[in-house]
Amino acid sequence: AQSVTQLDSHVSVSEGTPVLLRCNYSSSYSPSLFWYVQHPNKGLQLLLKYTSAATLVKGINGFEAEFKKSETSFHLTKPSAHMSDAAEYFCVVSDQNFGNEKLTFGTGTRLTIIP
């Protein structure tokens, strides 16, 4: 069984400072890992995905994540936070190979940006 643990339920950073959202995963196989973002009253938007290619994955809006197998981590980072980054972020692992997999979500991290 796959699982993810998001270590912080709430993160606050000042605008223009770096963002770090932490995620650790557990997997019996080579996992596929994702970060999704949810803005208020909106759906889940894919930020980036890891698919066993490059370990450093670049996503939309300046976000990136690094897959570290030795640490079973997939932390999300951004060099400089913007007010529009305020949202809920979910680390997600897929249970099977692509094509028909069930996604397992973390509990989410609410990111607040301080002006």
Place this chain on the structure above:
Amino acid sequence: EPEVTQTPSHQVTQMGQEVILRCVPISNHLYFYWYRQILGQKVEFLVSFYNNEISEKSEIFDDQFSVERPDGSNFTLKIRSTKLEDSAMYFCASSSGQGVHSNQPQHFGDGTRLSIL
């Protein structure tokens, strides 16, 4: 960019009544999913659907739930006799999933908020 659309955005239903949540997946996608998120809890997988049949379902997806693709565009989730604990945000997702190594992620709709009174 094509997107998954869900209707209605908010559904209020009396306990014991049937409810149908509707989704229009992205047109060339072949795999369809329903997830739900109870307020304050994590997003949970309900069911996956491919080639007109259920591929996998969670323990949440009991006999009160059913899914259907009645035509070439819609994908529906029906709850036959709603309970208070069915109140949640329900998300539909789709992916093209062209094979085991297709590398295609799931795209989500904006969700339907279901409130059971």
